[in-house]
Amino acid sequence: MGGDLFQDLPPPTAAQSQQIVHSSSSSISQEPSPTPPPPPPPAPALKSALKRSKPPPESQPEVVAEKRLRFKTTTDASEKQVIEAMQKIASHIKNPSKFNKASKLAIQLIEAGSIKEATRDHFFSVLEAAMFSLTTCNEPPLRADYHALFSAAEHVAYHLSKKQQNLLRSWTIRAVWANDLFTDDSFVFSKATGRIKEAISALPVATKDDDVEEAVALKDDTEEVNSEGQDEKSKGKKDLLPHNKRDDDEDKRIAAQREALISCLEIAAKRYKTPWCQTAVDILAKHAFDNISRFTTKQRDAIEKLWASIREQQTRRKQGKSVSGKLDVNAFEWLQQKYATEKISIRHSVGGSGDRKCEQWLG
Numbered sequence: 535m536g537g538d539l540f541q542d543l544p545p546p547t548a549a550q551s552q553q554i555v556h557s558s559s560s561s562i563s564q565e566p567s568p569t570p571p572p573p574p575p576p577a578p579a580l581k582s583a584l585k586r587s588k589p590p591p592e593s594q595p596e597v598v599a600e601k602r603l604r605f606k607t608t609t610d611a612s613e614k615q616v617i618e619a620m621q622k623i624a625s626h627i628k629n630p631s632k633f634n635k636a637s638k639l640a641i642q643l644i645e646a647g648s649i650k651e652a653t654r655d656h657f658f659s660v661l662e663a664a665m666f667s668l669t670t671c672n673e674p675p676l677r678a679d680y681h682a683l684f685s686a687a688e689h690v691a692y693h694l695s696k697k698q699q700n701l702l703r704s705w706t707i708r709a710v711w712a713n714d715l716f717t718d719d720s721f722v723f724s725k726a727t728g729r730i731k732e733a734i735s736a737l738p739v740a741t742k743d744d745d746v747e748e749a750v751a752l753k754d755d756t757e758e759v760n761s762e763g764q765d766e767k768s769k770g771k772k773d774l775l776p777h778n779k780r781d782d783d784e785d786k787r788i789a790a791q792r793e794a795l796i797s798c799l800e801i802a803a804k805r806y807k808t809p810w811c812q813t814a815v816d817i818l819a820k821h822a823f824d825n826i827s828r829f830t831t832k833q834r835d836a837i838e839k840l841w842a843s844i845r846e847q848q849t850r851r852k853q854g855k856s857v858s859g860k861l862d863v864n865a866f867e868w869l870q871q872k873y874a875t876e877k878i879s880i881r882h883s884v885g886g887s888g889d890r891k892c893e894q895w896l897g
Contacts, residue, residue, distance in 0.1 A: 616648045620656040624663045633676055637664070637683040649690040658698050661687060661705065668793075671709040672801065677716060684709040697783050704790035707733065708797060715801045720810050727818045730798050734821060737792065737828040747785070748830045796833050803840050806847060819844045 611619070620643065627636040640660050643649065649657050664683065665671065671680040684706050691699050707730075714726035802818055805811040823841040826834050 611646075611648070613652055616643065616653055617656050619643065620653065620660055624656075624660045627660060627664050628666050630670060630673070630676060633664070634679050637679045640683060641686050644686045644690055649693050651693060654693045654695070654698070657690075658694060658702075661702065665705050665709070668708060668797075672712055672716075672797075677713045680709040681713045700783065700787035701790065704787070704794045707791065707794035712794075712798045712801050715798065715805060723805075723811060724814050726798075727802065727814045730795060730802075731818060731821045733791065733795055734825050734828065737795075737825070738788065739827050740792075740830050744785075744789070745831045747789070748832060792829055792833060796829070796836055799837065799840060803843065806844065812847075812851075816844060816848065 619639070623636050623640050623643075626632045627640070629636075640657075643657070661684070664680070670676060684702075687702060688706060688710075691702055694702060711726050711729055714722050717723055717726075799818070799822055802811075802815050806815050819841050822837050826837050829837060
């Protein structure tokens with residue numbers, strides 16, 4: 535047992551010895567290396583760093599710009615379609631319940647540039663149908679719609695004929711100027727009264743022919759024509775009128791403007807109860823009375839009554855009375871009247887009416 539254990543084995547070769555050395559060296563190299571120390575924890579991130587950064591404009595795809603919705607604001611309609619639309623609007627705009635929608639459609643045609651020389655007659659028929667009743671434009675539910683329609687029509691008035699422009703002018707006085715008198719804005723009210731004053735000053739002096747025409751027109755309005763004989767009779771009265779004067783169109787224009795201005799004066803007089811309107815109404819009524827010769831006989835009577843009413847209310851105001859006839863007192867005068875009849879306590883009688891209710895509390 536104590537002999538050599540490898541005595542029966544052949545001696546190792548050089549290749550085997552090299553392999554053993556190589557395997558031993560590789561085993562040494564494969565031994566686990568010592569673990570490195572853990573890295574330090576990262577610093578806490580700032581709140582500003584957590585915000586998402588905006589992408590550069592170059593990175594945004596160009597396809598997004600192509601997908602934007604674009605609404606068409608103008609209508610490319612043919613002349614025939616525009617005329618048909620105007621005819622349809624004219625048939626519905628007479629109805630007060632449909633005026634709101636019909637007037638907006640008419641304004642859309644104006645804004646689209648559809649009012650031209652070829653379509654002006656059809657557009658004027660829309661305005662004529664809207665003013666079928668001259669008092670409807672001043673009704674509270676329709677004031678804003680009439681104001682918007684005829685304000686827009688004024689911007690395209692240059693497309694209309696001279697006769698149509700004259701009628702549009704008188705309609706604008708009723709639908710725009712008169713409705714401005716219902717405003718709660720003192721600036722708009724003063725501007726409207728200024729326009730009315732300028733229009734009154736621009737009127738020519740009324741003549742006897744104007745008075746005769748007015749009398750005949752009033753009589754024709756009150757009479758009911760039931761036979762041809764009455765028609766011929768009224769026609770004969772009109773033939774008696776002198777013809778050596780201005781054209782009929784000019785006479786109708788002036789007559790329509792006079793009636794429209796009288797309507798404005800009546801509306802302004804109704805606003806006299808509003809304190810901040812009184813000064814402007816005073817000036818307007820005085821101006822109309824000073825230029826009373828520019829109106830016809832019946833219109834003069836209306837202006838005289840209006841001026842007399844304004845003068846009476848001015849006298850009441852100077853006497854310290856309001857428009858309703860009651861004394862117009864301020865807060866100091868009201869308190870002065872109130873405490874003039876109150877019982878003032880002396881010594882210990884400090885109750886509201888000398889009833890000594892607070893005597894015990896004061897000791």
